[in-house]
Amino acid sequence: MTSLPLRDAIWTGRSRHAGILAILSVLAAVAIIASLGVGASAISPGTVLRTLLHAADASPRDAAIVLHLRLPRTLLGFGLGAALAVSGAMMQGLFRNPLADPGLIGVSAGGAMAAVAVIVLGVPALLAGTVGPFALPLAAFAGSLCTTLAIQRIASDDGRTDVSTLLLAGIAINAIAGAVTGFLIFGSDDRQLRDITFWSMGSLGGATWTTVLGLAPFAVGAVVAAGRWAGVLDALLLGEREAGLLGFDVEPAKRRIVIATAAAVGAGVAAAGVIGFVGLVVPHLVRLMAGAGHRLLLPASALLGGTLMLCADMLARTVVIPAELPIGLVTALLGGPFFLWLLIRQRRSFPP
Amino acid sequence: MMKPVILLATLLLLVSQVSAQTSPQTTGRIVSVGGAVTEIVNELGLGDRLVAVDSTSLHPLEMRALPQVGYMRALSAEGVAALHPDLVLLSDNAGPPATIEQMRGLGIPLKLIPDRPTPEGVADKIRAVGAALGRQGEAETMARETTDRLAAVSRVVEKAAGRPRVLFLMGLGRGAPVAAGRNTAADAMIRLAGGINAIDGYDGYKPASGEAILDAAPDVLLLPTEAVDAAGGRDAVLALPQFAGTPAALSGRLVVMDTLYLLGFGPRLPDAVADLALALHPELAQDLANDAAPKPGGRS
Numbered sequence: 001m002t003s004l005p006l007r008d009a010i011w012t013g014r015s016r017h018a019g020i021l022a023i024l025s026v027l028a029a030v031a032i033i034a035s036l037g038v039g040a041s042a043i044s045p046g047t048v049l050r051t052l053l054h055a056a057d058a059s060p061r062d063a064a065i066v067l068h069l070r071l072p073r074t075l076l077g078f079g080l081g082a083a084l085a086v087s088g089a090m091m092q093g094l095f096r097n098p099l100a101d102p103g104l105i106g107v108s109a110g111g112a113m114a115a116v117a118v119i120v121l122g123v124p125a126l127l128a129g130t131v132g133p134f135a136l137p138l139a140a141f142a143g144s145l146c147t148t149l150a151i152q153r154i155a156s157d158d159g160r161t162d163v164s165t166l167l168l169a170g171i172a173i174n175a176i177a178g179a180v181t182g183f184l185i186f187g188s189d190d191r192q193l194r195d196i197t198f199w200s201m202g203s204l205g206g207a208t209w210t211t212v213l214g215l216a217p218f219a220v221g222a223v224v225a226a227g228r229w230a231g232v233l234d235a236l237l238l239g240e241r242e243a244g245l246l247g248f249d250v251e252p253a254k255r256r257i258v259i260a261t262a263a264a265v266g267a268g269v270a271a272a273g274v275i276g277f278v279g280l281v282v283p284h285l286v287r288l289m290a291g292a293g294h295r296l297l298l299p300a301s302a303l304l305g306g307t308l309m310l311c312a313d314m315l316a317r318t319v320v321i322p323a324e325l326p327i328g329l330v331t332a333l334l335g336g337p338f339f340l341w342l343l344i345r346q347r348r349s350f351p352p
Numbered sequence: 353m354m355k356p357v358i359l360l361a362t363l364l365l366l367v368s369q370v371s372a373q374t375s376p377q378t379t380g381r382i383v384s385v386g387g388a389v390t391e392i393v394n395e396l397g398l399g400d401r402l403v404a405v406d407s408t409s410l411h412p413l414e415m416r417a418l419p420q421v422g423y424m425r426a427l428s429a430e431g432v433a434a435l436h437p438d439l440v441l442l443s444d445n446a447g448p449p450a451t452i453e454q455m456r457g458l459g460i461p462l463k464l465i466p467d468r469p470t471p472e473g474v475a476d477k478i479r480a481v482g483a484a485l486g487r488q489g490e491a492e493t494m495a496r497e498t499t500d501r502l503a504a505v506s507r508v509v510e511k512a513a514g515r516p517r518v519l520f521l522m523g524l525g526r527g528a529p530v531a532a533g534r535n536t537a538a539d540a541m542i543r544l545a546g547g548i549n550a551i552d553g554y555d556g557y558k559p560a561s562g563e564a565i566l567d568a569a570p571d572v573l574l575l576p577t578e579a580v581d582a583a584g585g586r587d588a589v590l591a592l593p594q595f596a597g598t599p600a601a602l603s604g605r606l607v608v609m610d611t612l613y614l615l616g617f618g619p620r621l622p623d624a625v626a627d628l629a630l631a632l633h634p635e636l637a638q639d640l641a642n643d644a645a646p647k648p649g650g651r652s
Contacts, residue, residue, distance in 0.1 A: 040433065061458065064457060065430060065433060190556065194423070205450070205451055206450030321431055322404055322431030322434055323407075323427075323428055323431055
């Protein structure tokens with residue numbers, strides 16, 4: 001990895017940045033269109049297009065499938081992939097650790113703990129009337145945020161967040177959340193156990209316009225805000241003191257990055273369960289292609305994250321028609337070997 | 353840079369190839385979700401109208417050759433829609449709820465079937481499936497027959513001299529075997545067949561330690577067929593150290609039954625209860641054969 005910033009420095013130019021972003025945007029557009037055209041029901045591309053442009057012309061069934069199943073699902077998948085990848089890139093920059101991913105600050109474990117609690121313990125009758133079907137996503141979101149805030153609080157002293165304490169506290173809180181989840185699972189019945197299993201492998205299958213609207217502010221917020229932190233994340237690659245000496249206000253940036261990540265990934269966990277690997281792998285793929293500078297890394301990760309998530313989802317819902325695979329399986333099964341291949345290729349072309 | 357792009361393009365191409373899978377519209381296409389629901393559809397003689405089932409629908413054997421809509425708690429709305437069903441029978445255990453809402457939104461005709469693991473639940477299931485399929489008459493007969501046969505079996509079981517302690521284990525995998533506690537389908541079956549569940553310390557299916565198993569002192573071990581096969585047969589199971597010293601191992605009393613047959617609470621329930629009762633109370637063989645056998649010409 002050490003040779004990359006150097007290469008980046010030599011090659012960096014606005015035109016190169018623009019070129020890479022243009023290619024990724026085209027890929028993203030292709031993935032979005034493909035995702036609208038692919039599914040268990042055979043609907044011709046022409047029909048899909050006509051339905052999107054003028055829904056009244058299409059048969060009600062085609063319109064319902066395209067507008068109420070595929071479109072929200074596609075938007076949810078793209079937004080979620082973008083949010084996970086950007087969050088992963090920010091975490092890796094913040095922790096200066098290539099193995100960092102949003103899970104490290106307790107987002108996934110906290111969300112999972114709360115979601116499992118809702119599945120096993122149910123919703124108190126008093127609340128059931130008001131929150132109803134949103135109990136699980138709301139709980140997952142709250143669980144994600146609370147866990148991360150707790151970790152952040154533990155690692156902060158006098159307004160200064162110590163990154164290594166953040167990491168260690170994250171590991172400890174993750175273990176505790178995992179144990180509580182395990183305890184709840186122990187108390188679950190057969191049916192709840194299976195719900196938990198499927199939920200924890202992730203799925204975009206429950207996508208509705210409501211879930212899309214629930215995720216959108218957090219995903220868009222994280223991606224937009226990430227752009228503002230590119231400079232400070234670049235400086236952090238040198239070290240925290242060095243970033244401070246370069247004139248960056250490091251402390252508030254660190255805090256906000258953690259909170260933005262928790263909100264975006266928490267909303268993602270709420271919408272689709274736990275989908276691993278995207279947050280870890282996508283930033284690495286971008287670095288291998290385009291170098292480690294965050295000005296390019298963050299937007300490129302968002303585009304590639306969304307694109308790959310849609311590709312994984314297209315496979316997930318077509319390989320076992322009329323059933324569908326949990327998307328977490330596909331992201332790990334495709335992402336893992338692809339990532340290994342890139343790593344090996346990288347080591348051959350840049351021997352250590 | 354180029355290679356990933358090519359790879360991605362290939363991937364997209366592959367995906368678009370897979371999506372062209374649908375069938376022409378015909379009348380009476382049924383999708384059935386839930387093992388017991390599927391059995392009832394078949395018992396009502398409408399098995400040939402099924403176009404897809406879920407992964408818990410394993411009986412009768414032909415069902416395993418039908419397209420699968422996946423596990424009943426992880427259904428896909430578009431997948432089901434693509435089958436152009438005229439009716440989807442859903443066990444009310446099916447899910448996830450968001451997918452069922454989506455199916456409603458698509459205008460797919462759904463019928464929720466109450467699915468409780470109790471004898472009354474079986475009759476309710478049969479009536480509900482019959483009503484959904486417009487076969488109320490046959491369903492009513494089948495429900496009555498099932499209830500009557502169950503009553504006949506329990507009358508015979510009541511004559512049993514004792515109540516053996518029965519331990520039901522889900523499997524014998526690595527670590528502690530998972531045993532059925534209270535409020536499980538296995539617990540209900542053991543009671544119906546005139547036994548006592550040897551585990552009464554907890555609800556649901558949980559791992560039981562070797563000591564807990566010894567402490568439970570089961571007279572009979574009850575295991576699914578797959579578990580016994582995987583462990584290497586009856587003798588191998590009875591010789592396992594975690595059962596050593598239990599009355600069941602000492603007297604060699606191991607009952608092996610198919611999981612869906614034993615725990616499915618479908619139309620085969622009276623047969624399953626009678627089979628288990630016969631295994632628990634061999635002395636009742638004559639009575640069970642005389643009073644609780646299926647009526648000639650009835651269902652097998």
